[in-house]
Amino acid sequence: MKHLTALQQQGRRSTSYRSSAPSPLDATVDGAIKSPATIFWLIVHGLCCLISLLLGFRFSRLLFFLLLSTSPSSSPTTTVYTALQTTLPSSSAAKPPPDSNISGGAAAGSRVVVGRHGILIRPWPHPDPAEVMKAHGIIERVQAEQRSQYGVKNHRTVIAVTPTYVRTFQTLHLTGVMHSLMNVPYDLIWIVVEAGPTTNETASLISKSGLKTIHIGFDAKIPLLWDDRHKLESRMRFHALREIREKRLDGIVVFADDSNMHSLELFDEIQNVKWVGAFSIGIIAQYSGDSEEGEYTIVQREDNSEKKPSRLPIQGPVCNSSNHFVGWHAFDKAAFVERSARYVGDRAVVLPREVEWAGFVLNSRLVWEEEMDKPVWAKEWEEVAREVEEVESPLALLKDGSVVEPLGGCGRKVLLWWLRVEARADSKFPPRWIIDPPLEITVPAKRTPWPDAPPELPSSSEKVVTIPEITERRPTKNGSKRKRSSRSKKKQRAKVIDEHVSTQNSRDN
Amino acid sequence: MRNRRWVISVLLYFAFCSTIEAFKFHKTQQTERISGSAGDVLEDDPFGRLKVFVYELPSKYNKKILQKDPRCLNHMFAAEIFMHRFLMSSPVRTLNPEEADWFYTPVYTTCDLTPNGLPLPFKSPRIMRSAIQLISSNWPYWNRTEGADHFFIVPHDFGACFHYLEEKAIERGILRLLQRATLVQTFGQRYHVCLKGGSIIIPPYAPPQKMQSHLIPPTTPRSIFVYFRGLFYDVGNDPEGGYYARGARASVWENFKDNPLFDISTEHPTTYYEDMQRAIFCLCPLGWAPWSPRLVEAVVFGCIPVIIADDIVLPFADAIPWEDIGVFVAEKDVPKLDTILTSIPIEEILRKQRLLANPSMKQAMLFPQPSQPWDAFHQILNGLARKLPHGNGVFLRAGEKILNWTAGPVGDLKPW
Numbered sequence: 001m002k003h004l005t006a007l008q009q010q011g012r013r014s015t016s017y018r019s020s021a022p023s024p025l026d027a028t029v030d031g032a033i034k035s036p037a038t039i040f041w042l043i044v045h046g047l048c049c050l051i052s053l054l055l056g057f058r059f060s061r062l063l064f065f066l067l068l069s070t071s072p073s074s075s076p077t078t079t080v081y082t083a084l085q086t087t088l089p090s091s092s093a094a095k096p097p098p099d100s101n102i103s104g105g106a107a108a109g110s111r112v113v114v115g116r117h118g119i120l121i122r123p124w125p126h127p128d129p130a131e132v133m134k135a136h137g138i139i140e141r142v143q144a145e146q147r148s149q150y151g152v153k154n155h156r157t158v159i160a161v162t163p164t165y166v167r168t169f170q171t172l173h174l175t176g177v178m179h180s181l182m183n184v185p186y187d188l189i190w191i192v193v194e195a196g197p198t199t200n201e202t203a204s205l206i207s208k209s210g211l212k213t214i215h216i217g218f219d220a221k222i223p224l225l226w227d228d229r230h231k232l233e234s235r236m237r238f239h240a241l242r243e244i245r246e247k248r249l250d251g252i253v254v255f256a257d258d259s260n261m262h263s264l265e266l267f268d269e270i271q272n273v274k275w276v277g278a279f280s281i282g283i284i285a286q287y288s289g290d291s292e293e294g295e296y297t298i299v300q301r302e303d304n305s306e307k308k309p310s311r312l313p314i315q316g317p318v319c320n321s322s323n324h325f326v327g328w329h330a331f332d333k334a335a336f337v338e339r340s341a342r343y344v345g346d347r348a349v350v351l352p353r354e355v356e357w358a359g360f361v362l363n364s365r366l367v368w369e370e371e372m373d374k375p376v377w378a379k380e381w382e383e384v385a386r387e388v389e390e391v392e393s394p395l396a397l398l399k400d401g402s403v404v405e406p407l408g409g410c411g412r413k414v415l416l417w418w419l420r421v422e423a424r425a426d427s428k429f430p431p432r433w434i435i436d437p438p439l440e441i442t443v444p445a446k447r448t449p450w451p452d453a454p455p456e457l458p459s460s461s462e463k464v465v466t467i468p469e470i471t472e473r474r475p476t477k478n479g480s481k482r483k484r485s486s487r488s489k490k491k492q493r494a495k496v497i498d499e500h501v502s503t504q505n506s507r508d509n
Numbered sequence: 510m511r512n513r514r515w516v517i518s519v520l521l522y523f524a525f526c527s528t529i530e531a532f533k534f535h536k537t538q539q540t541e542r543i544s545g546s547a548g549d550v551l552e553d554d555p556f557g558r559l560k561v562f563v564y565e566l567p568s569k570y571n572k573k574i575l576q577k578d579p580r581c582l583n584h585m586f587a588a589e590i591f592m593h594r595f596l597m598s599s600p601v602r603t604l605n606p607e608e609a610d611w612f613y614t615p616v617y618t619t620c621d622l623t624p625n626g627l628p629l630p631f632k633s634p635r636i637m638r639s640a641i642q643l644i645s646s647n648w649p650y651w652n653r654t655e656g657a658d659h660f661f662i663v664p665h666d667f668g669a670c671f672h673y674l675e676e677k678a679i680e681r682g683i684l685r686l687l688q689r690a691t692l693v694q695t696f697g698q699r700y701h702v703c704l705k706g707g708s709i710i711i712p713p714y715a716p717p718q719k720m721q722s723h724l725i726p727p728t729t730p731r732s733i734f735v736y737f738r739g740l741f742y743d744v745g746n747d748p749e750g751g752y753y754a755r756g757a758r759a760s761v762w763e764n765f766k767d768n769p770l771f772d773i774s775t776e777h778p779t780t781y782y783e784d785m786q787r788a789i790f791c792l793c794p795l796g797w798a799p800w801s802p803r804l805v806e807a808v809v810f811g812c813i814p815v816i817i818a819d820d821i822v823l824p825f826a827d828a829i830p831w832e833d834i835g836v837f838v839a840e841k842d843v844p845k846l847d848t849i850l851t852s853i854p855i856e857e858i859l860r861k862q863r864l865l866a867n868p869s870m871k872q873a874m875l876f877p878q879p880s881q882p883w884d885a886f887h888q889i890l891n892g893l894a895r896k897l898p899h900g901n902g903v904f905l906r907a908g909e910k911i912l913n914w915t916a917g918p919v920g921d922l923k924p925w
Contacts (some may be wrong), residue, residue, distance in 0.1 A: 112698070112819045114675045114748075117756040117764060122844035127768040134851040135734050135770045141855050142789055142862070143730040150727040 143333055147185065152271045157187040157251030159244060159285045159364055163236035164258050165195040165222045166202060168423040171433055174202075175257035178209045180262045186271070189214065189249060192234040195222045201432055216243055224425055230353055231389070233257075237357055245367045245381065253364050255357040255394075259419055266415035269407050270361045275375060276398060279408040280316025281359040283331045285349045285421040314414060315352065315359055317406035325406045330354055343426030352418055355393040359416070361407070362394055377403050541860065543834075544735040547614040547827040547895060551869045552883055555890035559897055561601050562609035563593075564644050570616045570636065576755075577694065581620040585713040585802050586628060588695070588885075589617055589662040591876050595721070595886045611691075611893055612650055612659040618638040619665045630671040634684055634917070635925040637661070637671075641686050655912050656690040657903040660893060664713065668694035670703040673797065678703055685916040691896065693889055695800050697822030704822065709892040711885060712824040715805040717877045723782035734770040735850065736788035736812065737761070738781055739803075740796070741773075757817050758794050760843040768847065785810040789858070790836070790850055805874045811865045813858065815850070817843060825873060825888050834864050 160181055164170060181188055190213045194202050206213050214325040218236045223229055237255060244253065252270050256262060260281075270277060313331055320326045333340070333351050341348040365371050366378055377400040384396055395401055408415050423429075430436070512528060543551050562798070571593065575581055593615040596602055603609050613906070618633040645651040651659065663669045669687050670678035679702050683692075696703055697710040741762035743753040750759050765771040773792070778784065785791055791807040795818035804823070807814040814835040816823070823831045831837075838849055864870065872883045880886050915922065 112700075112755070114679065116751045117840075119751055119756040119759045120841065120844050121760065121763045125764040125844070127770065128847065131847045131851045132770060138851065138853075138855055138858060139732060139789065142858065143732070145859055145862075146728065146730055195813075459640060 025313040026295040044055075065096075107290045111346045132141070152268060155186045155271050157168045157189060157249075158270070159191060159251045159253045159268055160191045160256040161191045161193070161237055161240040161253060161259050162256050163193045163195070163233045163240075164194050164202060166199050167222075167425070168427045169203060169421065170202070170258070174205055176261065177256050177258050178206065178211075180264070181211060181256065182209055183264055184267045186267060188212065188252075189471075191216065191240045191243060193218050193240050195220055195232065195236060204432060214243065214247075216240070222344070226341055226344065226350055228418075229339065229344060234357065234381060234391055234393075235388060238385075238388055241336055244364050245369060248368055249364055251364050255360065257358055257418075259421060260358055261419065262419040263415050265413070266408075269413075269415060271405060273361050273363060273405055275363045275378075275405070276394065276403065277361045277405045277407045278317045278359055278411070279406070279416070280314050280329070280411045281356060281418050283313040283315060283352055284417055285313060285336060285351055315356055315418075316408075316414075317404060317411040319406055319410035323406075323410050325402065325404060325410075328355070329411070341420075343425070344422045345427070350420035350422075352420075353392065355395065356418055357393055358396040358418055360404075362397070366397060377405070450483060514642045514672060541863045542866055543829060543864060543870055545826070545828045545830045547618065550828045550891060551873055551888070553887075553891045553894075555894050556600050557888055558894040559601055559610045559890065560603040560608055561596055561599075561611045561613055561890075561893075562603055562606040562650075562773075563596050563613050563615060564648065566615055566640060566643065570640055574617045578620060578622050578626060580622055580626055581617065583594075583600070584622075584626060585715070586619040586664040586695075587714040588664050588711060588876060589619060589716065591878060592662050592693075592886065592889065593617075594878070595880050599880070599886075603891060606648065606650055609650075610658065610897055610899070612642060612644075614640055614659065614661055616661075618663065618671070622688070627673075628665060630665055630673060632925065633665065634673045634681075634921040635742065635923060637669075637684060638686060639925040653905060654689070654903050655910070656687065658899055660691040660693055660709075661687060662693045662711075664695045664711070666696060667703040668692060668696040668708070670704070677798070679865070681918060684921075686912060687912065691893070692759065695824075696798060697798050697824075697826075698818075699820040699822060701820070707754065709889060710822050710824045710826060711889060712805045712874045713800060713802045714876050715802045715809075715874075717875045719876075720782060720806065720809050725783050725786050729787060731787055731789050733772045733784065733788035735765075735772065735790045735792060735815070735846075736784060737771075737773040737792035737794075738776060738778065738784075742774055743797075753797065754795050755819075757840045757843055758796070760840075761792065761794060761817070761846065764844050765846065770847065782806070782810065785812050788812045790815050793835075795821070803813055804835075808865060808874045809871050811862065813861050813865065815846075824885075825892065828888060828891065829870070833860055836861075 160177075162174075162177060164174060181190055188211050190206065190209070190211050192202065192213060192215050194208055194215065194217050195258070196217065197219075198215050203215055206215065216239070218239050219236075220232055222232060241253070243249075252273060254267075254270060266279070269279065314329055315331050316329050317325050318327050318329045331352060336349055336351055339348050340351045366374065367381060368374075369381060377398055379397055379399055384391065387396075390396065395404075398404075520523060542549060545551075571590075575590060585700050594616075596613055606612070616636060618636050619628045619630075621629045621632055623629060630875075641651065661669070663671075665671060666673045667675065667678035669683045669692055670681050671684065672678040672681055682702050683705055687742050688833075692705055692708040693711055694708055695711055695713050697708070698704055720768075741758045746755040750756065753759070761773065765773060772784070772788070785806060789812065791803065791810075791812035791814055793801060793803040793807060793814045793816050795801075799818040799821045804814050804816070806812075812921070815838060816831075817838050817840060819840050823829070823835075836850065836853065838846060841848060869883050872881060873885060873888050876885050
């Protein structure tokens with residue numbers, strides 16, 4: 001409740017003066033006869049005012065506090081501030097404020113008293129870690145209750161399929177996916193398909209997640225060209241579907257590629273799928289300082305054409321105004337094709353294919369054998385398995401592409417971001433990123449750990465034309481770098497050697 | 510034949526009733542029925558249980574006052590205006606005063622606003638007095654009971670004490686002329702001069718449409734533990750602290766300002782309503798007066814109210830079991846607030862949230878226009894209906910006079 005300030009402060013000032021000095025002052029305020037006592041009190045008041053002016057705070061208040069603090073104070077937890085902020089103890093025991101005396105109508109037994117009270121502060125006014133932990137427990141429980149009341153009922157297991165292989169960036173990518181999957185509030189089975197035999201490296205990485213994992217190997221080596229790699233990944237995912245079929249795993253299949261970014265909303269949204277669902281994925285293919293940022297125009301027409309390229313970096317389903325699925329939105333690669341990457345580790349942008357697996361979710365029962373409820377438009381497994389080379393997306397499992405359910409606000413919400421970033425295929429990295437044995441003195445830069453020439457590529461006439469440009473550029477760049485680096489290294493070599501020696505010593509100790 | 514037809518119709522009727530019951534049960538699966546000390550009375554229907562006669566006062570007591578300052582329709586004291594409008598068009602209104610159980614005097618005493626929008630109570634006693642003089646001279650109903658079957662809506666800070674400063678309000682006491690009438694007010698504090706026995710406490714007015722327009726989906730997880738926005742120190746009126754809110758708000762600030770669980774500050778964010786819906790506990794400490802619209806907002810947004818005001822009486826306390834719904838913290842226990850809140854068992858917290866989710870609970874705190882079933886208007890009528898039938902002392906014997914028309918401060922006796 002706010003009050004008028006000016007009028008109010010006058011009124012308040014008069015009452016507070018009254019409460020700080022004993023009652024004979026009332027006589028002065030009412031303008032009664034000036035007796036010696038009143039003159040005496042006037043003089044005392046004047047003195048107190050002068051002292052307060054000098055000191056800068058209300059001196060009389062402190063005086064009365066000290067005088068009256070001998071009487072027992074009712075609240076043991078009152079604290080006294082510095083001199084600038086003295087507060088009176090709860091005014092019940094020491095001296096009841098004159099106002100309640102005057103009022104007379106104050107009801108007997110009133111436990112709450114008008115007047116100035118102390119500001120109670122505990123001795124250590126900081127958070128207590130035990131309380132904070134308890135509060136977090138309460139918050140979690142409340143949120144779980146909210147989810148059970150308003151969220152998805154009857155949630156199904158999520159089966160995440162991730163093709164991977166051991167390379168420099170595997171730890172980077174797999175850790176990202178792993179943390180996303182660890183935060184999914186539903187039951188999860190993680191199927192990791194590894195190209196080449198299963199390795200301990202991958203196994204140790206995914207075992208850190210604490211999730212239920214199925215680690216299967218796939219007998220092939222990841223090729224160097226992106227096109228071939230995409231095809232192999234499709235076969236690896238199909239192999240995972242075969243595993244689901246054999247084990248009769250029940251749930252919703254999500255294709256969580258290891259370098260993609262998943263929003264947690266995705267896992268809530270896919271619970272709504274019945275058989276096959278599709279959602280919008282964002283394509284991150286616009287990096288390295290290209291122009292045309294933020295100039296996307298929406299070119300979506302509501303006819304039944306299969307693929308409508310537009311400049312939005314999105315791949316996903318498109319609905320008409322009555323929220324029926326009408327077609328697909330594909331990413332227009334025309335602007336990028338000349339500059340796209342061709343082999344793994346190339347410094348250019350990696351483009352997705354027309355339709356990516358990541359944008360689909362399946363009900364796992366679609367691939368079970370002898371499933372009674374399978375809809376008519378689902379192809380038979382053997383039929384699809386025969387043409388496994390042609391399988392480019394889960395759409396190959398369907399006879400009719402129009403039964404796909406659009407998710408995420410009918411494709412309006414982007415729930416996943418597609419990205420492919422890899423280091424050079426022959427780049428070296430310490431196994432499991434553990435440095436063992438400890439670092440020693442480094443070799444001067446003249447001898448880089450990897451060769452200067454780019455890796456051997458399967459040749460074709462076109463490609464030969466483009467490669468020499470790149471190879472020519474590279475040696476000069478490396479050369480200049482080398483010179484620069486060797487120069488700087490020479491200067492710092494002594495320092496570097498000393499540092500390494502000292503660290504080695506410390507480690508030995 | 511006739512018997513069979515009768516049996517079938519009875520069976521059909523019961524089947525119909527049971528389906529309605531089943532529907533109601535499904536609705537209350539996530540909520541709990543609210544029953545206070547007067548029983549399960551939140552969903553009572555007042556129509557048919559009482560009759561109210563509305564006096565026709567000259568417009569200088571109501572319409573002209575409102576015309577002078579239309580801001581009165583939006584501030585937290587607007588209940589008096591909306592109650593008048595509700596009664597004018599309600600089925601409980603009767604035009605025949607002989608059959609009325611209650612008499613209502615439409616006088617807007619809280620509509621004299623400063624430029625800032627705060628009501629000045631200095632003329633209110635005179636306005637009230639003048640209105641009572643008018644009704645006692647023009648109608649015989651005041652004199653036969655000396656106001657015991659009349660009710661008045663006095664939503665100001667300290668009710669019918671008509672002052673914003675607590676000491677002055679206690680000094681004045683309740684207007685003498687109203688000592689037999691029933692007061693409908695927002696102020697409620699036990700053992701206080703300004704709370705008359707038998708008063709009906711109502712929530713302050715909060716704009717229902719504005720709150721409805723800020724609702725967020727209920728799946729949004731509640732991640733704030735304690736939430737509060739407002740003043741801790743009133744530097745303009747209480748520069749030294751300890752006077753405003755009896756030092757309780759200052760104590761909250763000093764103890765919990767760096768506690769990550771407590772989202773408290775003096776800012777005025779535009780997402781205030783949305784933030785309340787993301788919080789588990791909302792603090793409702795006293796200010797200059799113990800009541801505040803925060804309670805209404807907390808109930809509407811499903812945030813458990815933490816009430817820090819000693820001896821406060823909350824709205825419709827006989828219909829709503831506030832002890833089960835909110836958390837009461839004594840002012841001296843404020844330094845231990847975090848311990849108190851984290852030691853509430855989780856089942857209690859979930860139960861309180863279920864009670865708050867009950868739509869009749871939210872409706873009872875609101876004054877929607879047009880009126881909806883079981884809103885605050887109906888709860889006021891229910892409260893009045895629970896006081897019926899009038900007791901023996903209501904109707905005075907011939908010649909008996911209780912009220913002293915010249916009692917009270919001299920300034921009040923001036924005509925308005």
